[in-house]
Amino acid sequence: MKHYSPLAWTMAIAIAGTVMTACSLDGNEPEKPFTTCPVENGRLYAFGIGVTETRFSADTESALFTDDDIEWFDLNTRELRFRDTMEPLRDRIPLLAGVDFYLGGEHLFSGGATHVGLICSQVFDDLVLCCGKMDGEVIDDGHYYLYDCYPPQFIDTDEVKANRERRAPQWEAFLKYLESKGKLRR
Numbered sequence: 001m002k003h004y005s006p007l008a009w010t011m012a013i014a015i016a017g018t019v020m021t022a023c024s025l026d027g028n029e030p031e032k033p034f035t036t037c038p039v040e041n042g043r044l045y046a047f048g049i050g051v052t053e054t055r056f057s058a059d060t061e062s063a064l065f066t067d068d069d070i071e072w073f074d075l076n077t078r079e080l081r082f083r084d085t086m087e088p089l090r091d092r093i094p095l096l097a098g099v100d101f102y103l104g105g106e107h108l109f110s111g112g113a114t115h116v117g118l119i120c121s122q123v124f125d126d127l128v129l130c131c132g133k134m135d136g137e138v139i140d141d142g143h144y145y146l147y148d149c150y151p152p153q154f155i156d157t158d159e160v161k162a163n164r165e166r167r168a169p170q171w172e173a174f175l176k177y178l179e180s181k182g183k184l185r186r
């Protein structure tokens with residue numbers, strides 16, 4: 001039997017270690033459970049994201065909005081009302097861009113939300129931040145709404161129901177946080 005040199009074994013171990021490390025970074029790891037206690041931890045921030053850039057929760061100066069900018073959230077209409085002093089979001093972030101929400105430094109909604117307007121012809125089966133409302137008729141009132149999908153007539157599809165169920169703990173934390181700040185309307 002032939003014996004291999006120690007250099008060959010060292011190289012084989014190094015290659016195996018590199019392969020195992022690369023395999024663990026491919027994004028196929030299961031999601032970590034959501035653990036934020038909304039009242040005890042930090043603040044709520046939202047960041048606009050594009051295809052090539054990402055914002056981090058520590059980068060508060062580039063936040064699209066914070067909980068200080070939110071006047072209230074109406075649970076029934078899903079309207080997210082911003083203070084009049086805030087520059088309109090449609091001037092700060094393009095349509096179809098992503099919006100990532102953070103609570104206490106932890107990513108709140110997996111996948112974030114998509115910023116849409118009433119002119120969008122695409123269907124979204126997950127959370128959207130919609131400028132204008134669709135409630136039987138199209139009303140561009142300049143206000144923002146957090147819908148489970150867009151357009152809302154797809155609310156009862158299996159994909160939307162699954163996405164709503166997947167983010168239920170984060171949605172509950174979002175509501176509890178806003179309620180603790182006196183910004184939740186029922």
